[in-house]
Amino acid sequence: MIRYTRLLLFLLLVGFVATANAQRKRPSNPLKDFLNTQWWLGLKFGTNLSQADPTQRYSAISPINFDAETLDKSYDDYSLIGAHAGIDITFYHRGFSIGIQPNFRRQRFSYQNTFTWAGATATESFETTYEIEQRMDLLELPFYVKYDITRGKARPYVMAGVYYAIVSGADKKADFSQTDFQPGSPQIIDAGVVSVGVKDAFNKSTSGFLAGLGVSYDALNIRTVLELAYRQSFGEMIKPEYRFTETELAGIGDTYDDFKLKNISLSISFLFPLRYISSQFQPY
Amino acid sequence: MLKILRFPILPALFFMACTEEESSNLSFTRIFDDLDFHAVYRPVGVQQTIDGGFVILSGINQDNSDYQGIRVLKADNDGNIQFVQSLANTYVSPAPGLLEKDSMFYFFCMLESNFTAQIGTIDQDGNTTVPQPVDGNLSFPLAAAQDANNFILLGYDAVDNNSTLTIVGEDGSLVDGASYSIGAGNDADQLVLDHLISRDKKLPFFAGQSSSGRYYFNSIYNFGLSLVFTDLGGTPTGVLQGQFTDGGISSVFSHESGTFSLSGFQIEENFVRNNIAINESGIDSSIDFLDRDVPEIRTKGASKIVSLTLGNDTFTVVAAETESRQIALYFFDSDSALIATHYIGYINPFTLSEMIPTQDEGLAVLGTTYLAGRFERIFLNKISRQELGRILP
Incomplete structure (x- = not known):
């Protein structure tokens, strides 16, 4: 897990160095060079689906x-919809972008046992x-690198990065049903629903990697970004001492299994450029 | 831009999240499930083994008997079942109290054919031997404890209608003993039989030795459920009289200081007292200790008391079944102040069988819970030293 983190940080370092070296070259065309560098700031929100991938099984029985x-x-695969919203801060240079997207996420997954x-x-x-039904609230700080595959008004891109998240809340809802195979037809009993807070069972923080693809479209000085990203935690989510x-x-x-949290997020961002030549100039 | 890389917070955060160390897992709640629709477990004793695991002595219902058979379970230090052994169905009604001496565990039960007391052994791995008769033709073993050298066995003599207190060696030999009348013309046969075969008609039979060296037992004496102190002479040295079976003592712990902690009941009122004096040489009434009703306690429900040492601090823990079918743990400090209450059990009912301090300054609570609200199974709840730190202020 730590090896993965170090690898990603190394790749990020290589990206930074390459971008920094590119900056040192003398600009041949000030306008073109201006267009090659930009800061973007905006809002990002969307929906997500999560799955718990058990690595070690446990039961209180x-x-x-x-x-x-x-x-x-028995875990359900990406069955419950969650949501997320946050801020997107991106620095763009010659097709590469780096950014952070502090966001609040609500992620949910479900499992059954009989x-x-x-x-x-x-x-x-x-x-x-x-x-x-398990619900988790996360305050997440993703850090990523993007590469625009083409340059134009519509720009498909690929991205990868890492994230750090604080678990700000967690609860679970248990829905019970029973079947009594008595003489005659089986009797199905609705045995009620119990909801409990379980934040203490989770590690205070988690981290993982993310990768995805998307497309941005520039119009009216606004960059609209549609993105599909996959996340997976590096480590286990549950504190062993609370199991x-x-x-x-x-x-x-x-009781909880050891599990890694997987998530697929569909997001849309509206970004605004922070550098202008003049009020009439449109950067793209 | 490279300055960003010198800013240590982001990488530090990622590494912090990755390298969060796992704490050792000491607390657990484990339920030992049996697929059998008809199985009913009634555990009566638990001891911790040298490897940190647990040996559990339990009764289990039998097809052709009103009395519970005997099953021994060995669990590891995380509460995972490692070994299960059942005794021949002729041995029934294990008496509460699993005793430890020289790394072996001992228990008492009775032979169904003639109700005579038998002594059995369990090793550290949960292996049992065939129980052997206790000398003296003792009958109806109801509770067991131990002194410095021997075992203390409370029984009932259905022929002469006596409560019997016997000191038994580890080989089943009779060391000493005495019998005390339950009352002229009184007959406790039905009470004892009901106690052995019905959960709802359990009585708080127990025995022990106080810090003064006197033996005590809680059983039928002189027409009532009484806490009787004795030097094993012809008459008791002291009696704390109950009111037939409607009032009396549920559990007692003798402190080295000479005081006692106890719980008891009077009709539908319940009381818990800590660090109080009991006259071991006179006749008093258990109702004298009823100073404040604890209405959440289930009257006549099981209760256990232990002393718990955490570092330099000593606490008294009183466990009692509650009306809400939980188990309440009342923690008293050395000043006799109630400083914390902790509950075990949610959703399904929980009952109490035994409570012991563990080797690592924790607490283990044994009892039953009803899976799906109907299948009575053994649970073992180990409360670690860390968790006790969270429970206690």
Whole structure:
């Protein structure tokens, strides 16, 4: 994980050095050179989908006479929509951009687990299922490098970077249902919903990498950017010391797996240039 | 632009997030589940093993008997089951109290065919031996404890209608003992049988030795549930009388200072007292200790008391089942002040069986919970030293 971070930082360093060296060349055309460098500032917001990718399974239940793998949770893939909004600060030079995008993110994912008990006959059987919806609020600081594939009003680009995020809130909602296979037709029981705050279970901060592609379009002195990005945390999200502590949901056997958080974000940004030659000059 | 790279905050943040160290995980709540629709577990004792794991002695219901059979579980220091062993179904009703001596664990149970007391052993890995009869033809073992050298066994003599307190060697030999009448013409057979086979009719039978060296037991004596002090002579040295089975003491802890901590009940009122004196040489009434009702405690529910040492500080912890089907832990400091209350159990009901201090200055609480609200299973909650630090002010 640290190796990945160092590699990304190295790549960023190479990008900076290359850009810095390019700056030292004497400009042959002041107007053209002016157009090759720009600061952009604007707003960014969008929606996202998350998935927890378990790396180590845990359960508050320890089995006496059955296979522990039956206790594994079943995770949904990118099923719950989240949202994010923030500020986009970008420095552009000769096709390369670097930037930071401090933003607030709400990310959600879900999983289920089912337990069964059985006797000698089919009617001596009972099943309980809980569906968990996990919500996390993150204050994220991404740091990225972009490369514009073409130069024009519409500019497709690719980007990569790293992020650091503070977990500002987390809660989970458990929805219980039970099936009693009594004589006759099985009885399905709505066993209620429980919501609990779980911020303490999460590490205070997390980091990861991001990569994506997008397209920007310049019109009316506004750069509109549509971006699709993938994020993945480097490390685990959960504090080990909180995994099996007594919580509201420990009594049903629920506890967190070790997992890496994956996320796909679709964003739109509206950016404004910060350098002008005159009030009539349009930079692009 | 290169100046940005000299600005250390961003790289530092990324590395901080990547290298956050994992703390050791000491606390846990584990539930030991059994797929069997009919299985009902009633644990009666827990001890910590040398490897930091736990040995649990439990009753489990049997198909052809009203009495619970015996199952032993060994868990590691994270609460993962490592080994399970069941005894032959002729051995039933393990008495509360899993005892440790010279790295072996001992327990008492009874032979279903004649209700005689048996002594069994468990090693550090959870392996059991076939229980052997206790000398003296003792019957109906109800609770066990230990003194410096031997074991203390509380029983019931259904022939002569006596409560019996017996000092037993680790080989089952009879060291000493005495019998005390439950009351002329009184018959506690049904009370004892109900206690053994029904959760709702449990009585707080227990025994021990006070810091003065006297033995004590809580059982039926002189027509009521009484806390009886004795030097194992013909008559008790002191009695704290209850009111038949409607009032009495639920748990006692004898401090080295000579004082006691106790919990008890009177009809539907409940009390917890810490660091109080009990007259071991006179006759008093348990109702005298009812100074303030604790209405959240479930009357006649299980209760346990331990002394907990954290560094230089000593605390008394009283555990009690609550009306909300949780387990309340009341922490008292050395000045007898209640300084913290902690609850175990949410969503499904929780019941209490045992509480012990752990080797690492933590606390382990044993009991049952009802998975899906209906399947009674063992839970073990270890509260680490770190977590106790968060609970205590």
